[in-house]
Structures are given as structure tokens and as C-alpha cells.
Amino acid sequence: MILAIPSPLGVALGIATAAAYGFAAAAGARLSRQTTQWALGIAWLLHAAVLGHGLIGGDPRFGFAPALSVTAWLVLTVYAVESRLYPQLKARRALAWLGAAAVLLALLFPGTPLHVSASPWLPLHLALGIASYGLFGAAVVHAWLITRAEKQIRLASADAQAGVPLLTLERLTFRFVTAGFVLLSATLLAGLLFSEQLYGAAGRAWKWDHKTIFSMLAWLSFAVLLTGRARFGWRGRTARRVLYAGAALLLLLAYVGSRFVLEVVLTRLPA
Numbered sequence: 001m002i003l004a005i006p007s008p009l010g011v012a013l014g015i016a017t018a019a020a021y022g023f024a025a026a027a028g029a030r031l032s033r034q035t036t037q038w039a040l041g042i043a044w045l046l047h048a049a050v051l052g053h054g055l056i057g058g059d060p061r062f063g064f065a066p067a068l069s070v071t072a073w074l075v076l077t078v079y080a081v082e083s084r085l086y087p088q089l090k091a092r093r094a095l096a097w098l099g100a101a102a103v104l105l106a107l108l109f110p111g112t113p114l115h116v117s118a119s120p121w122l123p124l125h126l127a128l129g130i131a132s133y134g135l136f137g138a139a140v141v142h143a144w145l146i147t148r149a150e151k152q153i154r155l156a157s158a159d160a161q162a163g164v165p166l167l168t169l170e171r172l173t174f175r176f177v178t179a180g181f182v183l184l185s186a187t188l189l190a191g192l193l194f195s196e197q198l199y200g201a202a203g204r205a206w207k208w209d210h211k212t213i214f215s216m217l218a219w220l221s222f223a224v225l226l227t228g229r230a231r232f233g234w235r236g237r238t239a240r241r242v243l244y245a246g247a248a249l250l251l252l253l254a255y256v257g258s259r260f261v262l263e264v265v266l267t268r269l270p271a
Contacts, residue, residue: 063111
């Protein structure tokens with residue numbers, strides 16, 4: 001979802017944002033922690049400007065690449081807040097590369113305009129869905145940090161002693177999963193009950209297409225994960241595998257995957 005920007009100013013902002021992210025990622029190993037944080041913060045602000053320009057600079061659009069761009073920005077926002085609370089978090093370079101790739105994709109594939117008959121409530125519905133993407137994306141990043149920390153412990157690395165404790169990372173991971181699950185549930189429920197009202201007369205009622213099926217499978221995966229955590233104390237690899245499976249269903253195969261097929265694959269097939 002969001003408002004991709006074909007204007008020259010939007011393109012210039014996008015290129016500047018990708019360059020800022022790229023600098024933070026490439027030079028991060030040679031710069032001090034504070035300097036890297038400043039570079040990443042500037043890139044984050046430019047990214048916000050890109051998204052803000054899209055909101056006010058033209059007709060509303062949505063698509064797989066803008067959705068990934070907003071998701072990446074939300075994940076970076078979570079990281080910015082958490083790094084203040086847990087300075088030991090070390091994911092700046094990976095997230096900077098993620099931000100650069102997401103912004104460039106949104107420039108290349110700006111999405112399609114929302115239908116003129118769509119409800120004014122549709123952007124809110126889409127925002128709920130994208131917010132759940134961001135929370136699940138943050139959960140995946142934390143699960144990856146747990147995996148990296150466990151590997152460092154096995155290798156008796158000195159970095160393992162300086163990082164965030166595993167139990168803290170695990171607790172944060174499940175908090176993001178829980179919050180994402182609540183928003184995803186609200187998004188699916190709104191789509192089920194108010195689909196025609198949201199999309200207008202030219203829209204379609206709820207139906208079991210690929211996006212819906214993968215979204216429901218993702219919802220079931222996260223429901224199983226949270227139930228297993230509460231009832232059976234799931235943790236470690238088992239919990240992370242279920243999280244990765246649910247995230248793949250939701251982030252890659254549901255909305256993003258279906259929109260990628262519609263916007264890129266099908267449009268390039270010969271008539």
C-alpha cells in the first residue's frame with residue numbers, strides 16, 4: 001500500500017534515501033557506533049519523507065513494493081526505539097541494506113492507483129495490514145538475532161557476552177508476534193465483514209483467492225505459535241520455525257506475492 005511517487009521530487013528523494021541507507025550499511029563497519037546511528041537516522045528520515053510525499057503528492061497507490069517499503073520503514077522505526085533501550089542490539093547494517101533494497105523496489109514498481117469508488121476507510125484498512133507486516137517483520141529480525149546469538153555462544157565468541165540476553169530477545173519476539181497477530185486479526189475481520197463497503201461498488205466481496213488463503217494460513221500459523229507458547233512453553237528452534245513459516249506465508253506469499261504476480265509477472269507475459 002502506499003503511495004508511490006512518479007514525480008521527479010519523489011524519485012530524487014527515493015534515490016537519496018537508498019544512497020543514505022547504502023552508505024550506512026557499507027561504511028558502518030569503519031565508523032563509530034554513534035556515527036553509524038546518525039547515518040541510519042538520516043536515511044530513516046529521508047525514507048519517511050518519501051512515504052510522506054507519496055501520501056500528499058498524488059493519487060493513492062498500492063502494490064507489493066510500496067508495501068515492502070513501508071514494512072521496512074516500520075521495522076527500522078522499531079529498531080530505532082529499541083536501540084535506545086538495548087544499545088547492545090547489532091542489526092544496523094542488515095537493516096540498512098533492507099531499507100535500501102525496499103526503497104529501490106518501490107521506485108521501480110510504484111504500484112497501481114486505488115479505485116475511485118473505494119471507501120475513505122480503505123487506507124485505514126490497508127494501514128492496519130501493513131502495520132501487522134511491520135510487527136511480524138520486527139519479530140523475524142529478533143528471531144534472527146536469537147539465532148545469531150546462539151551461534152556466537154556455541155563458538156564461544158566474545159560478542160555473545162556483549163549482546164542482549166537471549167531471554168530478553170525471546171520475550172521481545174513474542175510481544176511483536178502478539179501485537180502483529182491482533183492487527184492481522186482485525187484486518188482479516190474487517191475484510192470479511194466490510195469488503196464491499198471498503199472497496200466500493202467496483203470492488204469485490206470476500207472470496208477465497210490466493211491472497212486470502214495465504215493470509216488465513218499465516219493467521220493459523222501465528223495462532224498455533226502463540227497457543228504453543230502459552231500451553232506448551234514453545235521456544236527455541238521450534239518456535240522460530242513456526243514464526244518463519246507464518247511470516248513467509250504472510251509477507252511473501254499473501255499480499256506481496258499476489259501483487260507481485262499481478263504487477264510484474266502477468267503484465268510481462270505475451271498476449
